[in-house]
Amino acid sequence: MKTNVMLLALIAALVAVSSARELQQAATTGRVTFFDNGDYSGGGQAFEANVPATGCGDCKNLNFVRTNSWESYTSNAGTTLHLYDGHFCTGKDSGELPAKQGKIQGSLSDSVDSFRICA
Structure with missing residues (x-):
């Protein structure tokens, strides 16, 4: 009986440590700002999103x-972004773009409607 109690206490301690590590690795919030011009100027608008x-x-x-x-x-x-021309990350996908900054190419330059930030 005493061994079972000690085993349960050990399991509980391991679960607590694991949960604490998961909280440390939880998502943070990042911000992406989109600009009207290709040189990062013009009427910009910022959006926040989770970064896992x-x-x-x-x-x-x-x-x-x-x-x-x-x-x-x-x-x-983040490390990379994915831009989409449809709502809820549907439609044409930009593929992996560098997260720090970049130019929006092709048809996406006229119609980014959703995005994801990737670690």
Whole structure:
């Protein structure tokens, strides 16, 4: 009986340590700012999104009523970004873009409607 209690206490301690590590690796919030011009100027608008410890964060839907004309972006988090021309990360995908900053190429320069930040 005493051995079972000690075993349960050991398991509880291991679970507590594991939970603490998961909290340390929890997602943070990053910010992506989109700009009207290709040189990171013009009417910019910033959006926040989750950045996980690994992989890609949840889709950030931008809820546009009309088409935008963003041509560049900057970000303060993550390693890469994925831009999409459809709501809820659907449609044309930019593929992996460098998260720090970049120019939005092709048809996406007229219609980024959602994005993900990846670790």
